[in-house]
Amino acid sequence: MKTITIHGVSEEMEKLIRERAKKEDRSVNKVVKDLLGSALGLEEKVNDYRADFTDLFGIWSDEEAASFLDSLDDFEQIDEGDWR
DSSP states (O other): OOOOOOOOOOHHHHHHHHHHHHHTTOOHHHHHHHHHHHHTTOOOOOOOGGGGGHHHHOOOOHHHHHHHHHHTGGGGOOOGGGGO
16 A cells, blocks of 8 residues: 655644544544545445345334333243242
């Protein structure tokens, strides 16, 4: 991989790059590479494979999830008679 040196970066630009790197907990190098890639239309495509399986598992609404969790309440009870 090639190395590029950029001269004449203003103090304000450097400050903003360093702040972004700190905020995102990333290196300055990675932030600059992402900014350049974005400006050139070369953003890395991140594959989200979850979308490939939505027909198999779907997504519950908050109401459906609450209903399911409520139906599990019986399993939280311990019947002492079962342990004698």
